[in-house]
Amino acid sequence: MRPPFLVNYIKSMYMNPCHFDDARRGFLKKSVSLAALYLTPSILVKTFAADAIVPTPIAKEKLQFILNGKPVALEIDARTTMLNLLREHIGYTGTKKGCEMGQCGACTIHVNGKRLKSCTQLALNHQNNKITTIEGLANGDQLHPMQAAFLKHDAFQCGYCTSGQIMSAVACVREGNAKTRASIQAYMDTNICRCGAYQNIVDAIEEVAKSGAKI
Ligand code: FES
Numbered sequence: 450m451r452p453p454f455l456v457n458y459i460k461s462m463y464m465n466p467c468h469f470d471d472a473r474r475g476f477l478k479k480s481v482s483l484a485a486l487y488l489t490p491s492i493l494v495k496t497f498a499a500d501a502i503v504p505t506p507i508a509k510e511k512l513q514f515i516l517n518g519k520p521v522a523l524e525i526d527a528r529t530t531m532l533n534l535l536r537e538h539i540g541y542t543g544t545k546k547g548c549e550m551g552q553c554g555a556c557t558i559h560v561n562g563k564r565l566k567s568c569t570q571l572a573l574n575h576q577n578n579k580i581t582t583i584e585g586l587a588n589g590d591q592l593h594p595m596q597a598a599f600l601k602h603d604a605f606q607c608g609y610c611t612s613g614q615i616m617s618a619v620a621c622v623r624e625g626n627a628k629t630r631a632s633i634q635a636y637m638d639t640n641i642c643r644c645g646a647y648q649n650i651v652d653a654i655e656e657v658a659k660s661g662a663k664i
């Protein structure tokens with residue numbers, strides 16, 4: 450049996466042929482609209498409803514730690530990474546944001562003396578820890594020996610990876626991983642330099658390690 454709207458449409462064709470085009474257009478419009486509604490993924494339809502929902506604000510959490518030798522206390526969204534906390538809340542932009550996936554090493558800092566990629570760390574997991582960033586390495590106007598060695602050996606070009614490289618390089622020497630060029634290369638392979646300053650970086654680390662400077 451034919452649906453009623455189709456019967457009406459056919460009747461109108463015969464009874465009022467001069468309106469054939471109008472009726473046909475109307476029929477096609479209705480059919481296309483119904484088909485479009487039927488075929489629209491339910492996820493899109495639901496999006497409109499979800500847009501109307503106002504999310505409840507996330508409660509702030511208290512955090513305190515030592516940053517470059519000074520106590521810091523603040524309240525943050527629990528989802529904040531250590532990298533974003535340093536750069537966007539505290540304004541320490543020496544720690545760089547590269548991949549934000551733990552792959553490039555641009556965001557390397559020290560936590561309780563060990564190197565760590567700050568983009569992979571929730572800040573709240575570092576309650577009472579000692580954090581050191583590139584801003585905390587120099588002693589006033591006096592560069593840290595590793596910073597001086599990077600300058601001397603021209604161990605950078607654009608400089609974007611350099612703070613992460615230096616933080617890793619200091620950890621490399623402190624942890625006794627700078628005994629040979631091969632061991633330096635192996636330790637530093639978590640820090641990417643798109644400018645390819647790798648040989649000069651190894652030169653700088655090797656020199657600091659051989660100097661016996663207390664870093
Ligand atoms: S930004 Fe953290 S590893 Fe790349």
Ligand code: FES
Pocket residue numbers: 604605606607608609610611641642643644645646
């Ligand atoms: S100096 Fe440019 S990325 Fe390393």
